[in-house]
Amino acid sequence: MATFEVENLRVRFGDTEAVRGVSFAVDAGQTLAIVGESGSGKSVSLLAATGLLGGAGEVTGSARLDGTELVGASPGALRRLRGKDIGFVFQDPLANLHPLKTIGKQVGEAITAHERVRRTVLRRRVVELLDEVGIREPHRRVDDYPVHFSGGMRQRAMIAAAIALNPKLLIADEATTALDVTVQASILELLQRLQREHGSALVFVSHDLGVVSDIADDIVVLRNGEVVEAGAADEIYAAPAHPYTVELLSATRHKAVTPKKEDRPVLLEARNLTQRYTSRKRSVTAVDDVSFDVGAGEILGVVGESGSGKSTIGRIVSGLLKPTAGTVALGGEPYAAGVPAALRPRIQVVFQDPYASLNPRRTIRAILAEPYVIHQRPTPDLGEAVRRVDLPVDVLDRYPAQLSGGQRQRVAIARAIALEPDLVVADEPVSSLDVTTQAQILALLRRLRDELDVSFLFISHDLGVVADLCDRVLVLSEGRVVEDGITSEVFAAPSDPYTQRLLDAIPGRKRGLLHV
Structure with a gap:
């Protein structure tokens, strides 16, 4: 049984069907890349599957985490899973970090939302997490605010919060977009290392087949809310079957x-x-x-x-x-x-x-x-x-x-x-x-x-x-x-x-x- 499995997922906003019968799966220790242009339905699919759309859309189909059905689950059940069993890393860390709270407090909240921890133990754990994601002098930087961090460091802090409780599934949605190439490379290496050490399943969302080329085990290509191609990464890069995948690869070659x-x-x-x-x-x-x-x-x-x-x-x-x-x-x-x-x-x-x-x-x-x-x-x-x-x-x-x-x-x-x-x-x-x-x-x-x-x-x-x-x-x-x-x-x-x-x-x- 796959760690995270989505079957025939459909999302409708009024008269518009944004996601049409999307299916994919990812095992523990594996990386699935979901690739497509803006409006292809990749982010909406994951938001719908994990209950983050709220009442914004009508969701049907199935999404299971270790056999537990997420579509139709109660808000309380989903809150218990999100953060503990499902970690999220979003595109813009500055927009997702509170500007008036220290980095340490925000990483700590990912833990205290699910567990009761003594203050001294919590601070030590947060410093360990910041050190694990490669932030230098974590014992000092733990009390800094997001504005004091570079874009790459803010993304590392987001990753620290996402892995705080060793989740079964880590979802990275355009986590390296707009970062420098060297920072992007370091974030991708970090995600790979953490995945190996924690054994999580990783779903990496991107519009760029080049970005996912070195980390993906399997790839799902979305267009207009539908899966147009899916398979092992080696096969898709060697011989893409769908013209849209060929177009994406052509745009990635330099x-x-x-x-x-x-x-x-x-x-x-x-x-x-x-x-x-x-x-x-x-x-x-x-x-x-x-x-x-x-x-x-x-x-x-x-x-x-x-x-x-x-x-x-x-x-x-x-x-x-x-x-x-x-x-x-x-x-x-x-x-x-x-x-x-x-x-x-x-x-x-x-x-x-x-x-x-x-x-x-x-x-x-x-x-x-x-x-x-x-x-x-x-x-x-x-x-x-x-x-x-x-x-x-x-x-x-x-x-x-x-x-x-x-x-x-x-x-x-x-x-x-x-x-x-x-x-x-x-x-x-x-x-x-x-x-x-x-x-x-x-x-x-x-x-x-x-x-x-x-x-x-x-x-x-x-x-x-x-x-x-x-x-x-x-x-x-x-x-x-x-x-x-x-x-x-x-x-x-x-x-x-x-x-x-x-x-x-x-x-x-x-x-x-x-x-x-």
Whole structure:
């Protein structure tokens, strides 16, 4: 009998059937990956199976944990199981950790919700758990608040709470999304180690077949609420049977770019950029004496972990931040204290979160007309503007909330290229998107570069994405450049150990999903 078994699960929200006859099973000590794009039903299936939908949907079918039926079980019975026998690790640890409670208190609550433990014993157990998940100096960090932890550390704290009572089943729902590749790799290694040591069954939910490639024993592929393929991981990676699985795998494969032109006239010159933030207690150097060029029609990738200084450089180049020292020049015209009015149309930005960067109260038509209004230019045919980014004309009269994430990012790109700029600063523009949507956006950026001869400063923590898109790559660590060169050459033979560590952390390398 499987540890966790789901049979013919169906979930209906009003007239919409979101999950249609989903079945899967996972044994103790095994990892089942459930993979699919946003809206495929993967998270809804697990929420429904474990009783976390509440009264939001109608759930039928069966979900059993060691033979105990969960569908239709009383709220009290489910509360006794959740946390004790079923541990959860969710996507956004900051949203799932209380900002006004210490990390130690929140991990401890996972224990005290099910057991009565003396305070001294509880604190010792919490410190042991934090140490087990790899948090340094756990005896000191136990009294810190979530804001004092990095994204990776917060996720480790969530895992500590999830394994506190040695659950039979551990569910990790997009647990590594938006994390740096090295942090992502460390979280995956941690989950594998804990699974071996605790003997739990692990269900790992992801939109990315690359991410699950090294940990999954079996894979279930969902699309539109249905299972389209299921089987052993080795078989699915070697010979996927369904066209949708083939599409997901294709979007996960990366090949390092060799530039069509190596000698391009210099468009952007950045020299000795330094950015310091000083408070009463200390001074932090976010960018330390960084210099680089971007050629006309070139895509330069800027990569590094969180805190490496890459987004700070993007803000300096786009004129959103005045550097402490150093200069930037576009086409030989220098600027440092903000982009002058004459240069502003020539430098545009695409931000990471398109929903946050688009005014939710304005139609797409009004959003795309705004650059022309601001710069007092005649507004052209906006139908052509959306067609250029592969959107239908009818999106012009919709609002951002009525579009998917990929469609919103296409609108943001259309707005950025509206005035035909020389340079677009793209700051993590695909990090929150499904892999198939990522691949489509990258293809769009390549096409726009070729059609408009526009340059891109492409900022990312994902070296696989950079491999697909960028002619050259600038690798940052702790605010300094550690490597700079043609992407294919850097990926094939990195000269700095830090670059090698980033490359080793790219998911799917063992499955041959990265070619250099």
